[in-house]
Amino acid sequence: MSAQSEPPDSPAAPVTQKVADAAAPVPVEDGHIPVRSQTVEHSGLLEVFKANLAQAGLYRAAVDDVQASHDDTTLMRFLRARRLDLNKAEKQFADTEAWRKQHGVDELFKTFDTTEMESSRRFYPRWTGRRDKCGLPLYVYRLASLNSTLRKELDAVPSERRHQRIIALYEVMTRFVLPLCDHLPHEPLTPVSSVTTIIDLEGVSLSGMWSLRSHLQQASTMATANYPETLNTIAIVNSPSFFPTIWNWIKGWFDEGTRNKIHVLGKDPGESIRALINDEDLPQVYGGKLEWVFEDEPSLDSEIQKAITEMPKGPVIFTNGQVVKP
Numbered sequence: 001m002s003a004q005s006e007p008p009d010s011p012a013a014p015v016t017q018k019v020a021d022a023a024a025p026v027p028v029e030d031g032h033i034p035v036r037s038q039t040v041e042h043s044g045l046l047e048v049f050k051a052n053l054a055q056a057g058l059y060r061a062a063v064d065d066v067q068a069s070h071d072d073t074t075l076m077r078f079l080r081a082r083r084l085d086l087n088k089a090e091k092q093f094a095d096t097e098a099w100r101k102q103h104g105v106d107e108l109f110k111t112f113d114t115t116e117m118e119s120s121r122r123f124y125p126r127w128t129g130r131r132d133k134c135g136l137p138l139y140v141y142r143l144a145s146l147n148s149t150l151r152k153e154l155d156a157v158p159s160e161r162r163h164q165r166i167i168a169l170y171e172v173m174t175r176f177v178l179p180l181c182d183h184l185p186h187e188p189l190t191p192v193s194s195v196t197t198i199i200d201l202e203g204v205s206l207s208g209m210w211s212l213r214s215h216l217q218q219a220s221t222m223a224t225a226n227y228p229e230t231l232n233t234i235a236i237v238n239s240p241s242f243f244p245t246i247w248n249w250i251k252g253w254f255d256e257g258t259r260n261k262i263h264v265l266g267k268d269p270g271e272s273i274r275a276l277i278n279d280e281d282l283p284q285v286y287g288g289k290l291e292w293v294f295e296d297e298p299s300l301d302s303e304i305q306k307a308i309t310e311m312p313k314g315p316v317i318f319t320n321g322q323v324v325k326p
Contacts, residue, residue, distance in 0.1 A: 163218060
């Protein structure tokens with residue numbers, strides 16, 4: 001029997017159960033630098049990072065009416081991901097820029113078909129149109145929604161095109177959703193550069209998870225390598241009894257910092273998850289008041305509606321308070 005054909009059934013090490021802090025998203029004290037501390041304490045280091053990148057031809061500062069090639073929030077994500085180690089951060093940044101050039105990311109996103117992009121959202125974490133208590137976008141991923149019909153549809157998509165779809169959706173997140181939420185009033189007054197995600201495992205079988213493993217790994221490894229520090233708290237709800245086995249498969253996809261942001265909340269996450277998310281922004285199925293399920297379009301909160309009126313379709317970015325085409 002090939003290890004690639006059936007899920008392993010050997011016992012797995014238990015997963016530590018973590019619960020969110022009642023006052024704020026779970027603080028990251030594992031070496032990854034909390035976003036809330038970046039603005040003042042690390043501004044000097046950021047300037048050195050910019051100078052190093054500029055010397056390497058990887059960064060262009062703003063000049064007159066021309067924006068910088070990369071905003072400070074993006075640069076700080078790379079610094080935090082590498083624990084403020086300038087050399088390691090520059091290496092990851094350079095690797096990401098080479099990856100973007102290799103895959104033509106900017107042109108891919110700019111020209112991505114609107115219908116295909118909207119259809120692709122069915123297979124990946126979806127933005128609810130709401131935010132957590134700190135203003136971070138709230139995403140939900142309900143694995144059981146990827147039923148056998150959708151899995152067959154996904155399997156029919158060539159691997160390279162699946163890769164391009166994931167890229168396009170990450171670009172929407174980093175260039176539209178995050179800047180939009182950062183533009184809105186939020187506390188604390190630090191940049192919104194990551195998302196809070198609920199991963200719902202209700203109704204998922206071991207074989208179903210096994211069949212999706214390459215699909216999930218492709219998205220996870222891309223985020224770690226090329227979109228660092230975009231994942232904040234990850235709350236796993238409705239975890240089945242075999243979750244330790246799943247954890248043994250997937251834990252290698254993430255670096256230590258990301259692993260420490262994953263919190264297993266079990267079958268009744270309401271009390272714990274409401275420490276992160278207000279009732280009106282939390283879907284009813286997770287103990288909140290929001291009428292929203294995974295298959296729905298984003299349900300924009302009132303502040304977001306003031307900014308953009310409705311959720312745009314296809315490839316868009318949010319810059320200078322406006323929705324524009326890339």
